[in-house]
Amino acid sequence: MSYVRDRKPDNLKRWVQIIAAVSSAGGIAIAAASVVVGVIEFSRTQHETEVQRMMDAEKLSQTQAIEARRPYLEQKLKWCTEVIEKTAAIAVDGKRLTLETRQRFWQLYWGVMGMIENKELELTMMTFGSAMDAGYFEKLPKLSLHVAYACRDEMAKEWSPVWSR
Numbered sequence: 001m002s003y004v005r006d007r008k009p010d011n012l013k014r015w016v017q018i019i020a021a022v023s024s025a026g027g028i029a030i031a032a033a034s035v036v037v038g039v040i041e042f043s044r045t046q047h048e049t050e051v052q053r054m055m056d057a058e059k060l061s062q063t064q065a066i067e068a069r070r071p072y073l074e075q076k077l078k079w080c081t082e083v084i085e086k087t088a089a090i091a092v093d094g095k096r097l098t099l100e101t102r103q104r105f106w107q108l109y110w111g112v113m114g115m116i117e118n119k120e121l122e123l124t125m126m127t128f129g130s131a132m133d134a135g136y137f138e139k140l141p142k143l144s145l146h147v148a149y150a151c152r153d154e155m156a157k158e159w160s161p162v163w164s165r
Helices: 011-092 099-110 112-116 119-134 137-158
Strands: none
Touching: 011 099, 011 112, 011 119, 011 137, 099 112, 099 119, 112 119, 119 137
16 A cells, blocks of 8 residues: 655745735735825826816906906096095085086096996995085095095905905
């Protein structure tokens, strides 16, 4: 009868094989995790780039809109400045008010300011004009300031929010 020799497994060799298999699996897991992290980082960077591009495009669009309206806004600023200067002059020299100054105020009110003003500016100019015509000269300095504030707010809405307070 032939004898089959019973072999005992070599423990060291077995452990080396186990360690090699675990190392390979760990390497594959690390590589897979690296790929996942890379994809996530790439997606995040792409998203941030797209958001920044959209913000830049919006800012450019706003700048171009202001530039397109610049001639109108500059003229509007001149008219508002003239109204402010007229109301201030009237407020300071109300009792010595000349017919020419009074007429210019109403020309601005009924003319160009009607084209550009909002309701707040219209109301402050009307209040100022009514007080001027009624002879309430002591009220004119404060009302003149209200006209200036309304002009500033009007320009801030269309030109730059930095102007508003």
